[in-house]
Amino acid sequence: MSQPNPLVAGISRRLNGPQTLGNSAFFWCAWLLGLALLVALPLLVSRYQVINASNILISCILAMSLCLIWGYGGILSLGQASFYCIGGYAFGVVGINLIDAQGNTDLALLAGIAIPVVFATVLGGMMFYSRLKGVYIAILMLVVSLLLGLFMRQTADPSYTIGSAFLGGMNGLRPATSADPSIPNMILGFGDYVIAFDGRRSEFYWLVLGLTTAIYLGLRWLVNSSFGYVLIACREDLDRTETFGYDVRLVQLAVFCLSAAIAGFSGALYTAWGTYIHPDGFGVAPNILVVIWVAVGGRRDLTSVIVSTMLLSWISLELTSSGEISLLALGVILVLAMLLAPEGIIATAGAWIGRTVRRRGGMPARSRESVT
């Protein structure tokens, strides 16, 4: 920043740091340009594509939640989609029960965050305080997700109703009787002052875009704060960090819960987007998708993860129209990326662009850049 504007300088000090790629003025100009393009997207493309774009942004939030614990915290979870689905189910169940009485889904959205957090606290508490090895945590999370999916599949029995919501087994969450309301859209506000965000409209897209941006900036601030440094220390060497006097188990639990909150939030958005949630979300494919987005992009950088999630989701959408090969293609991309660019394709490319720009001397890079 050439002009000494105290506000800009203060914000940039908070958001930039060694924990994230892209700290230069050049990066932020490109970032703003990208954001402007995304804001203008509904004016440029068809309505159907805007609906897909909303879903892709929701995936970006989910990917960021895994990036936070895996890339920054060093805790790999192969069952990240389970929090997403728990959040989705929580939003749906609470939404069906309260939409008629309250007229908004504020509480449902809160439930979509709170219930995954409670779940993560119990599970994470057991795992981190028993000092389970990282590999075991990864697999255990996958097993938990598969077991939850198995449970949700066999809830076709009518006894599985919560208030006016029926879990519905393989048919997905639905109202218990035809008199009950179906899964609501996102309706925010109080009393008569509510705004409804229909998942098929541009307003919902802008809402999700705003939330994604806010979470992105918030996480950038977090990982570059002093908590972020402790987090990285836990990733690099758990024992040494503990010797320095940090309660590493608490740090890990905290970041695990935060990640669950973000994943659950994205799940709630997903349910509101499609007014639909299904046990298949707990399966292997959704869980591996999240890992692919994060690993291919570059698990140690938030920006790379977002870019790769957008690109890969778009690729799989394009491929879905030409047969059943989208997961196969993503698997090939993952293995190739792990072999050729272990730090992630986008992160490697981003670091290269950063170096090139600096060498050309076009714009001086502000701080220590490539840290990965």
Next chain:
Amino acid sequence: MDFVGQIVSYFYQYFDNAAFLILAAVGLILIYGMMGVINMAHGELMMIGAYVATLTYNAGTPVPLAIALAGCAAGAAGIIIERLIVRHFYNQLLSSLVVTWGLSLILSQGVLVLLGPSTMNMPTPLGSFSVGDFSFGVYRMVLFGVAVAMIVGIWMLFRYTAFGNRAHAAMENPRMAEALGVNTRRVYTTTFGLGSALGGIAGGMFAMTAAVSPFFGQSYTPLAFITVVIGGGANAVLGLAYAAAYLAGVQTITSNVFNQYIGYVSIMAAAFVVLLAMPSGISDFIERRRMRSMQR
């Protein structure tokens, strides 16, 4: 005589569950226990074995030969995988986890594209016997026999053969082993191939009890991994026997008292309890107690 039949039925279920866990885990134990790589594609190697066994059987091959072919095919696939991919990820636990998971996606989706989602079947051989009002399949008992034979076979392989010695040396101290002229790379490749072949044989044997589909293997990998982990690394082969005996016991009891689903959940809960009490697995725990009692 209904009472006797019931008792026999419980034992039958117990041995069936134990055989299931051992067969699913026996290939993985070589790869994880000896090399420290978690092969998430293990279930998919079993799936390949199951397909090869079913296809060759339906083409007229006798059952034992079909299963041997299944083992060869999976072993060959394992060697290719190790050479091309896994080799680059030794000593990177989480990365090897992710890359082999990606591989499992490629294998299952590839088979889905090639052969379609329809399931294939193979008849269960050897008929059944009955005690009281209960009837039991003979083949399930054969499965248990094969599982035990595999454990003993692996143990003997690593105890008495030159390859076993070289493998031990390569696991304990790879650089020293290399200095003494052991080709560690070839040891790793062979071990990986052997583990994969055992997985393929297990897959071929399971093909006669379950429908074969591209996603046949997905449910095996986590269960197999749990079994291996709680078995522990001090004496991986014996640990596998302990773990299977323990987990199968828990599963048999809970799935009889409650239902199948609770049975699966209880396996995880039981594994968790073990990891809390003995963080490095059952065989480590037993080994350490024995060492301590010997010192006294």
